[in-house]
Amino acid sequence: MKLILTQQVSGLGEPGDVVEVKDGYGRNYLVPRGLAIRWTRGAQREVDAIKKARAAREIATLEQAREVAEQLGSLKVVLRSRAGSGGRLFGSVTAADIVEAVKGAGGPELDKRRIEIRNPIKTLGAHKVTVRLHPEVSATIDLNVAAA
Template sequence: MKLIMTHEVTGLGAPGDVVEVRDGYGRNYLLPRGLAVKWTRGGQKQVDQIKRARQARDIRGLDEAKEIAEQLGGMNVRLTQRAGHGGRLFGSVTSSKVAEAVKEAGGPEIDKRRVEIRNPIKSVGEHQVTVRLHPEVSATVSLEVVGS
């Protein structure tokens, strides 16, 4: 099945990429979640529009991505969340909250879609979060979650 990616899926493609996937994966996962649309000849206009939007918000180059990765690598970000007894959070930490916390800590503005949280953060303490800045560059941010 040939699809046009509308959102980034790790290991598959970025918005605007035309990918070939198995029918079941496309029909049961990518299409219902809005991560991709079916490829058509007329879909090339969509591809061009998505790529223009992606270029506008992407970090311009590898050098800039490396600079930002250095900034993020040295940062300690503190995030305050409501927590119950034993340090368990009400809800979990989302990628948008991490992006806001980085900005508030004096770091660069990052897109929430670039933040990868491998395991859900549901407790107070130190956690590591990965930020994909460029296909070749990613940074690890130390996140300290504090209960309120």
């Protein structure tokens, strides 16, 4: 079965990739969950649109990724969040919150899907967050969560 991926599937491909999979896997898993659509000539236009959008937001070269990593390394990011007594947050810090905090601190525009939060951030204080900029380059952001 020939499918077009609409989301990243580990071990299979990125959005916009045309892949050949077994019929049962495509029909029972990928298509019902919205991870892929059936390939047709008309759907090929969708593939082109998905790839164009991915190329626009992706960091293309290793050199660009290293420049962004340097910017992020020298950045002081402070995220204000509501907290109760004892320094515990109401909820947790999300990748979207981190992207907004980096942008507010004068940093580059990041894709929230590239941010890796190993353990949920639920307390005030200093935390380290990893950003995958390129397959070979990742940066660490020093994030300080402060009470709002």
